[in-house]
Amino acid sequence: MKILLNNNPEEFNSTQLTVNELLRNKNFTFKMLVIKINGILVKKADYETAMISDGDEVHVLHLISGG
């Protein structure tokens, strides 16, 4: 499947991925994240079940301390 991840085109062998699978695949190791699929926020509790499919626009924001 082909998706946009943070506005960059990405391709995966699977037809679907859970959010957790995507994070593992891309080695996103930051603990504090804000994730949106097609503009909708995915809550942390749903990372194991929320599905990403072909054509989706995914935004992953890494939160860091400071302010």
Place this chain on the structure above:
Amino acid sequence: MTFEEIKCRLAGKTVGIAGCGGLGSNCAVALARVGTGKLIIADFDTVSESNLNRQYYFIDQIGMKKVAALAENIARINPEVKVIGHDLRLTPGNLPVIFDGCDVIVEAFDLADQKEMLIETILTAMPAIPLVIGLGMAGWGMNDVIHCRKDGNLYICGDEISEIGPELPPISPRVGMVANMQANVVVELLLNSEVAR
């Protein structure tokens, strides 16, 4: 638009600021100077000496609650600004209540897990209100990587990579840049909303 026109438009607006530290205190002062009608500020913390290298407080305010000290400073700059101060820790439960009625909300927390909590809460409970966050402002120099980008109703100000640490502390110039960038985005949103009408 003349400054009088700007002042007039901003006088009817309300901005919520979550956190009164390096980002929040500087952002609040910038918004007060231009005449934002109402500022709703929230922080549980107290002014300490180590804050003074970046936060908008004074030596004689050490020991004061930040919301009280900031309200005092704003009153000395622009007494027409109405400041509502909440001396408490913001939570998913009280956020929508405290920031009810805000035209824009500014995220000015220091800890990443608190930033995550606030962003998730506001995007879920108050999705129509623009949220301007501060992300990555530690250290010095590196001027050209500080930016603002928009993601739906979320506006991200900072460099998104410089996390604070013992060898990379947050200090006034760079923190002030991001805080003022947040204030600049807020003013743009508030003035544009007038135009959209």
